[in-house]
Structure formats: structure tokens, C-alpha cells
Amino acid sequence: MSPLAAQDEHPQPSRAVADPGHRAYVICTTGRTLPGSSNMPGLVRIDPWKTSSGAFVDAVNALQQSRLGDLAVPVWALYDCAESTGAVVGLLDGAGKPVSMLATTPTLERGAWHFYAVCAHDPAVLAGTFSVAVEVLRPKVFSMVLPWEGGAFGACLEIGAMELVTARTPCHTEPRSATVRVRPGAATPAGNRATVNTRDAAALQRLQEEIEQGIAYMVVEPPSPSGVVVLERVKG
Amino acid sequence: MKTPTRNDEAIQLLEPFLAADPRHLAAFDTSPMGHEIPLANLIDPTRAASSEFFDRLGVLDGLTFGPEGMPMPRWLFYEASAFTGGIFGFAFRVETLPADLRVRLRLADDATGLVPVAMYIAIPADPPRVWYGHNLASLNRVLPELKLAGLASITKALGLRCFRCEEQIGATQWDSTALHVHTKFGPLGLLTAWTPAHAFTHSLTYRLPVAEAGLRSAMGDPDAPPIDRPEPEFEIAADDHDAMRELQRRIEAGERFVITGPPRVDVNRVQHTPVAVMPSA
């Protein structure tokens, strides 16, 4: 069993939106239930199935294309995999223009969401963007693929306990990425401390092999500037 | 027993596969309509050894969607496909393929294992009942010598059953040949008829209530029960953007429409899709 699954089934209500300077938006279909939206007065809701959504969605796509480059979500895929199935959430500036975004897709596990394409013009609003996603969707757990170099480990660890699902991810465009599952509000279960240099390909490979054999690792601290990540080896 | 298809000769040579997070496996039907997925063909995207199979899914996508201008980046096969939902499809064993085909499919001389030739990708929209199908591809047209007629329809039918999907949402273009496949499953409720949020504004978004009759009919089971289809009242021509906008305006005003059946292709190769008005909810 996953070490995260062993914990409280009910997610903690998350903190209020961290960024009082910005209003939040969500692009999702009218039928989508957003468990936390009543906590968010002023939340701007955009329906991708209405013609009027076009200009706003264009602005969101321009934002991700300028920030993510080759890793931007193709416009059709953002429509299919987030806007029509899950949601795109983010923050607005005073003029109502999107300044950040985070795409989300529900997974087959009830209450579990996958987060991706997180970006902002100003990195300072990234933490607030995560807060909005967690507040609006109230995920029991969310997964992400984070590149070891420059991934949003810090922002995710602020939210909860982080289980490592993969340490090397060759099925992905960026093999030197981790797949993680974050349980909002949860504490990391106690285990044995371990450190791994994520710039050492052989060490990452060994870690991946251990995970494939069923050994469970939690990420405790984001990778240091020299690439060393602190883990907790817990009972799988 | 395997539900028969319209191309059992091809299906006998092919093996079904499913790429999905093992955490979710219990949610899938791994023997959809009796077409059992061998254990070895359950591909775990989180394992490093699955990487080669993902390379081959990319080749399949490149040969089919590449020319459509919608190739899928590799990470999407992982994040918004196998890890969140599922990739169901059919594959040949490399060893059974003639040498010239191995070259066209970009296989190394010493390659082994599965070579996917059709796939249906869907992710949950409202799990576990409602799914969004975002990729359907088949090499039937690209490699006619393989005689894979009907493969996209069979793959989608068994994929929907494998995902235990009760309602499927999807988007396609009014001029897409895929409409010939999707309409085999039954009437398609229109959620959008003109879609500025999509890369191609002349896309439509549809909702298919998944029913046994539709699945069996689409895969070509000769004993499939008939599908109820309303009489069409008008057609949307694939080059008539004004008609799409007007239909969208009426949808947003609360009217309901269904695509009743397959498009008709006129002498100028323009597709005309039949539509009926439904009673409002």
C-alpha cells in the first residue's frame, strides 16, 4: 500500500488563497463541481464550451507558450485534457489578464488529480497558484512530474507530504524527472533518512530500481543547489 | 467468448495492450468483450523498461496525427494518458512483421516486443463513469498492406469497454474522417458546434452515451442489436463556418442537437453531417 494512502482519507481544508493581491480564475465546464469554490468569493469561472471563452483561453495559451516553450501543452490538448475534463486554474492581474496557470486532470482514483503546465510571468505568484488549485479542487492527493533541476519541489512540499512514484522517468520527455504524489496537509511518516545526488545518473537509476521493487520513498526537502535531495525511506 | 468483429483475420494476428498506472488497474476490464489482454501487455508507465513501448506509441502518433497537425508530445502520453487514464490498443509482435515494414515503423534490426498499430486514449472526466477520448489512431490507411480495415472502430469499442466508460466526451473537426468512426457508436449529442477554445475553431465537442448495441455495431458484430437514431433535420457542411456559429449560438441558448449518423461526402469531397433537434432538457 502507498504510504500516503495509509493516512487520513479526508483532506485538510487548505489555507485561504495565499495571494490577496490577485483574483483567481478557473476554466472548466459548467457541470464541474469545485468543492472549494464557495470559499473563494470573486472566483472568475470561464466555460470552455462557450464561444465567449475564446479570448481568455488564447491569453492563457500565450502565457504557457511564452513560459514553457517546447513543454507547453498543445492548444488542442489543453482543451481536451484540462479545460473539458478537469480545470485550468490561475491568478489574474488587476485588468483581468491571466498571470499564472496550472492545468489539472482528474485521475481514476477518487479525489486524486494530476497537476501540470504550472507557470507564471512572475515566479513569486507560483505558490499562490498552487494554493488556488488546492483550494478550489480540494484534492485528496495530487500528482506531478517535476524535473529534478528546477521542479517546483519547494511549493509542493509546503502543501503536504510527498511520495516518490518515479525517480527516473524515461516514458516522459524529460527522463531526469520525478513523478510525485502530494497529500495536502499530511505529515511525512517517519522512516530512515537517505540522500541522493540527482545529478548522478547511476544513483537515480538505483533509486528508480528500488522503487520498482516496492521500496517507498518520501521527499523531505527539495534538491539543494548542488542537486542533493533528502528522502525518507518508509515502509512500502 | 470473444465478441466477433468485422475483421477477425487481423484481430487474430494482433494482441491487445493497455498502458495504465498499476494503481488503477482494478478499475479496468482487462478482458473487454472476451478480448483478453495478456498480463505481459499491461504496460506500467512508471517503469523505466516501458520507455521503448512509449517510443513506438510516438511513432504511431507521428504517422497518423502528424499529418493532421496535431502530433502529441511524448510527455502527454505519460501525464495526460497512461498515468491518469489509459491507452488501449492493438499491436503486432515485431517478429511477425516483414523487413520493409520494420523500417517504416522505425524499428531497430534487433527490436523485439510489441509494435502498436492502433490506440485509443482516454482520461477520466468524471471518474469512473465519464471519460474523455482524446486520441484515436490506426495505421489502416497508412499501411493498407496490413489489411487492418475497421481497426479504429474495433479499438475504440474495446477501449471504451476496457475503461468501463458509460459516457464518452470527445472533440473532432466537422471535416474529420473520424466522424465516420464516432457515429458508428450511436447518435452524438452536441456540446459545442464552434469551439474558439480549441486549436481548430471548426471543432465540435460531443457526448456519447455508451451502450452495448453501439459498441457491438461499431466493431462489426453481425448480431449487434440495432441502434435507435433520430431522423436528421438538416446537415452541417464542413466548410460552412457560419452554420457552425449559428448552431453554437442555439446550443448556448439552451437548444439541444444530436449528430444522427455518418457524414455524407459530396462530389467536391466536402463532408455533410446530419443533425437532429432534440427536445430541450
Ligand SMILES: CC(C)(COP(=O)(O)OP(=O)(O)OC[C@H]1O[C@@H](n2cnc3c(N)ncnc32)[C@H](O)[C@@H]1OP(=O)(O)O)[C@@H](O)C(=O)NCCC(=O)NCCS
Ligand atoms: C481516422 C482513423 C482513426 C481511421 O482509422 P481506420 O482504422 O481506417 O478506421 P475504420 O476502418 O475503423 O473506420 C473508418 C471509417 O471511415 C470511413 N471513411 C470515409 N472516408 C474516409 C477517409 N477519407 N479516410 C478514412 N476513413 C474514411 C471508412 O469507410 C470507414 O467506414 P466504414 O467502416 O463504414 O467503411 C485513422 O485514419 C487515423 O488514425 N487518422 C489520423 C488521426 C485521426 O484523425 N484520428 C481521429 C481523431 S478524433
